[in-house]
Amino acid sequence: MDKRQFLKSITASSLAFPFAGKEFDRILTSYERHSTDEIAQDDDFWRQIRGEYRLKPDSINLENGYFCIAPQSTFNAFLKNVADLNYQGSYYMRTRLADDKIAVRKLLANFAGCPFEEIIVTRNTTESMDTVIAGIDWKAGDEAVMAEQDYGSMLDMFKLQARRYGIVNKIISVPNHPTTDDEIVSLYETAITPKTRLLMVCHMINISGQILPVKKICEMARRHGVEVLVDGAHAFAHFKFDLVDLGCDYYGSSLHKWLSVPIGTGMLYVRKDKIAKLWPIFGDSGYPDDDIRKLNHTGTHPIHTELTIGAAIEFHQKLGSERKEARLRFLQEYWTKQVRDLSGIVVNTPRESHRACAIANVGVTKLKPAELAKILLEKYKIWTVAIDYANIHGCRITPNVFTTTQELDALVKALKELA
Numbered sequence: 001m002d003k004r005q006f007l008k009s010i011t012a013s014s015l016a017f018p019f020a021g022k023e024f025d026r027i028l029t030s031y032e033r034h035s036t037d038e039i040a041q042d043d044d045f046w047r048q049i050r051g052e053y054r055l056k057p058d059s060i061n062l063e064n065g066y067f068c069i070a071p072q073s074t075f076n077a078f079l080k081n082v083a084d085l086n087y088q089g090s091y092y093m094r095t096r097l098a099d100d101k102i103a104v105r106k107l108l109a110n111f112a113g114c115p116f117e118e119i120i121v122t123r124n125t126t127e128s129m130d131t132v133i134a135g136i137d138w139k140a141g142d143e144a145v146m147a148e149q150d151y152g153s154m155l156d157m158f159k160l161q162a163r164r165y166g167i168v169n170k171i172i173s174v175p176n177h178p179t180t181d182d183e184i185v186s187l188y189e190t191a192i193t194p195k196t197r198l199l200m201v202c203h204m205i206n207i208s209g210q211i212l213p214v215k216k217i218c219e220m221a222r223r224h225g226v227e228v229l230v231d232g233a234h235a236f237a238h239f240k241f242d243l244v245d246l247g248c249d250y251y252g253s254s255l256h257k258w259l260s261v262p263i264g265t266g267m268l269y270v271r272k273d274k275i276a277k278l279w280p281i282f283g284d285s286g287y288p289d290d291d292i293r294k295l296n297h298t299g300t301h302p303i304h305t306e307l308t309i310g311a312a313i314e315f316h317q318k319l320g321s322e323r324k325e326a327r328l329r330f331l332q333e334y335w336t337k338q339v340r341d342l343s344g345i346v347v348n349t350p351r352e353s354h355r356a357c358a359i360a361n362v363g364v365t366k367l368k369p370a371e372l373a374k375i376l377l378e379k380y381k382i383w384t385v386a387i388d389y390a391n392i393h394g395c396r397i398t399p400n401v402f403t404t405t406q407e408l409d410a411l412v413k414a415l416k417e418l419a
Helices: 003-011 022-030 036-040 043-050 072-088 090-095 097-112 125-135 152-165 181-191 214-223 292-296 309-319 321-339 369-378 405-418
Strands: 119-122 143-147 168-172 196-202 227-231 250-254 266-270 345-347 360-364 385-389 392-397
Touching: 022 043, 022 309, 036 321, 072 090, 072 309, 090 097, 097 119, 097 266, 097 309, 119 125, 119 292, 125 152, 125 196, 125 227, 125 250, 125 266, 143 152, 152 168, 168 181, 181 196, 181 214, 196 214, 214 227, 266 292, 309 321, 321 345, 321 360, 321 405, 345 392, 360 369, 360 405, 369 385, 369 392, 369 405
Parallel strands: 143 168, 143 196, 196 227, 227 250
Antiparallel strands: 119 266, 250 266, 345 360, 360 392, 385 392
């Protein structure tokens, strides 16, 4: 079944979603002869796309990394799903839910480029990653490799396994400005021993925006017989890649980040031959050991949010993955190039285009990150988040497709004044 049939399948259900509106289609049609690079730098095009979002006027939002604001077509679909579910009550849950959940999984798997039997919808990246970390049958002395720049919730889960089972966590530190991919791969490889069972790696480091060479890391780990768990919280629907081609064993992400589904949706990919050995966090005797749905027993949950995934995918695909990635990278480089080499300013994100996309981190040497974030908001009306650990000291700057170059000009002006 292809994507359009999936969409029809969900549309035929009682909780259908509307596609992005005619005005959105008109905008895209008017630019269909323009190249991706031309559109990436065309402020007029993106100013029209900005009209698809409802944005607060009192500050410049450069903290879209926590979660991304949904475009109105996606948000309207979400509201419709809430209303319809509330109207139908348990009748829907007992007659349509199972079929619709399968349809959503198939649509998501088609978008991700993997078999739907290897993917489930979760509530967020933390749930996805912790399902794997807690699901492995650890033995005392087993080793896991990770980085201090990894997300705190996952590091905490590994600490919990160390307390519970006696595993050993080996923590490396990823440099902010690597010279080659081999430098990164070698860091992880050096930490591997015959006792290593799992390697966790960020696809994109959340506090700096650095994109790691995940495919090369997976190839290296496979040579050593080590499984790889990838934290793709900020990578999925941010920049284009082939999930299966990465060669990882497990991949977790949040759909309320760069796919812009409303809050409370994530995904977990588990390679088919790895499913059977994982223990579910919550008991479920309804599925065989090799069925990934055994990992997805979360009780009654906000299904209206899950059913909105289709609307978010539709908007993303109409806008275009290549267009979106190109614009996001252009915005990041637009402001970082203006301040990267200035005295008193430190950019904690690699310069090379392929090592970053929308997210970057910047510090002013005479200010602590929390002070910088406070001044940016109170004096310049720019909303960011302070990062002050793991060798990254500054504010994370995360524009989105609705961000304008004029807003980034305001950031550059503020940084220059403060430095």
